[in-house]
Amino acid sequence: MNMNRKLDIWDIWQNVDATDVNESERPQLIEFRPANPKCAIIICPGGAYEHLSMEKEGYAVASWLASKNVLAFVLKYRLGKSSSCPLPVRDAVRAVSYVRANAERFGIASLKIGMLGFSAGGHLVSTVAVHWPQFDKENKLLLDGYSSRPDFTALIYPVISMKPPYAHRESARNLMGTDMSDELVEQFSNEIWVNENTPSAFLVHASDDTSVPVEHSLMYYNALRKNRVESQLHIFPSGGHGFGLGQGFREVSMWPLLFEKWCDYQV
Numbered sequence: 183m184n185m186n187r188k189l190d191i192w193d194i195w196q197n198v199d200a201t202d203v204n205e206s207e208r209p210q211l212i213e214f215r216p217a218n219p220k221c222a223i224i225i226c227p228g229g230a231y232e233h234l235s236m237e238k239e240g241y242a243v244a245s246w247l248a249s250k251n252v253l254a255f256v257l258k259y260r261l262g263k264s265s266s267c268p269l270p271v272r273d274a275v276r277a278v279s280y281v282r283a284n285a286e287r288f289g290i291a292s293l294k295i296g297m298l299g300f301s302a303g304g305h306l307v308s309t310v311a312v313h314w315p316q317f318d319k320e321n322k323l324l325l326d327g328y329s330s331r332p333d334f335t336a337l338i339y340p341v342i343s344m345k346p347p348y349a350h351r352e353s354a355r356n357l358m359g360t361d362m363s364d365e366l367v368e369q370f371s372n373e374i375w376v377n378e379n380t381p382s383a384f385l386v387h388a389s390d391d392t393s394v395p396v397e398h399s400l401m402y403y404n405a406l407r408k409n410r411v412e413s414q415l416h417i418f419p420s421g422g423h424g425f426g427l428g429q430g431f432r433e434v435s436m437w438p439l440l441f442e443k444w445c446d447y448q449v
Contacts, residue, residue: 190215192255194273194280196325209273211255211280214244219253221294221449222285224277224332226257228301228339228424231270231356234258238426239300246427247298250442253290255281259306261356267323268357274306275314275323275330283328294449296334301394301424302353304340305372308402311335311383312375334448336384336441339391339423342398343371350394376405382412384444386437388421414444 192211211224225247227239234240236256244254257277260269278295285292299307310317314331317323324330341350344358344367358366368374383406387399396417406413421434428435 194276207260209260210258211277212258214248214254216248216251216253218251219290220251221296222253222281222288222290223247223296223298224255224257224281226274226297226299226303226306228303230352231261231302232352239303242427246438253288270306271309272323274310275317278310278330278332279324279328283325293333295332297332298336299340300338302341304337305342305353307335308337308340308342308372309370311381312372315379332381334382338386339394340398341394342373342402345371348395348397373401373405376409378409378411380406380409380411382448384441385415388418388434390420391423393423416440
């Protein structure tokens with residue numbers, strides 16, 4: 183099977199919520215299917231909530247995961263604001279619920295659905311991870327009431343906090359707007375909201391990341407540890423920001439192998 187071939191594209195809103203956007207902008211799940219998937223992972227590419235790094239942090243990662251018997255979905259999420267719940271968040275919540283609602287069709291267990299995000303995509307994943315109880319309670323974004331809680335998460339050089347001094351200004355501005363309130367900044371500073379119900383996490387960062395400082399991963403890891411949530415943090419001395427699968431680097435190229443082993447324990 184050619185793992186580089188995108189097999190199916192799913193409209194996660196099923197013509198319900200996103201009728202006001204152009205066809206090219208519709209949120210989608212792009213599926214990479216192995217023969218016998220052991221679990222599913224929804225991939226959220228980065229791009230500072232301004233664009234999506236679909237090739238490097240999407241399709242390449244999905245192809246690799248499919249080669250490891252993981253049913254991989256690249257989430258093409260919308261960019262921009264929509265009241266107090268920005269469009270990217272709405273689409274990520276819906277994506278988890280959609281995959282869980284269709285688990286039997288996809289040939290996976292409904293409690294083996296993870297999320298993996300890069301940079302701003304890592305912020306998106308951690309937002310779902312810490313705020314899923316609210317989304318499930320409101321039930322507005324779910325498909326047929328199926329939970330939006332990821333069973334495990336992976337955050338690769340993630341944006342976590344929107345608070346100074348480490349806030350990633352571009353991501354904050356693109357997610358919340360230039361007139362963001364203190365309330366919104368706090369809502370989307372995800373290290374604050376970690377509790378014992380937050381899904382397990384695998385984190386990767388490079389110490390020399392000057393775009394999104396390693397403190398983002400450290401804050402999230404420390405919050406997980408404080409709440410006794412299973413987690414792993416791997417900090418590499420070099421790699422900068424945006425290294426994707428780490429090809430062409432030295433130490434940081436180890437993270438896919440480390441994640442593969444960690445993921446096996448989750449499923």
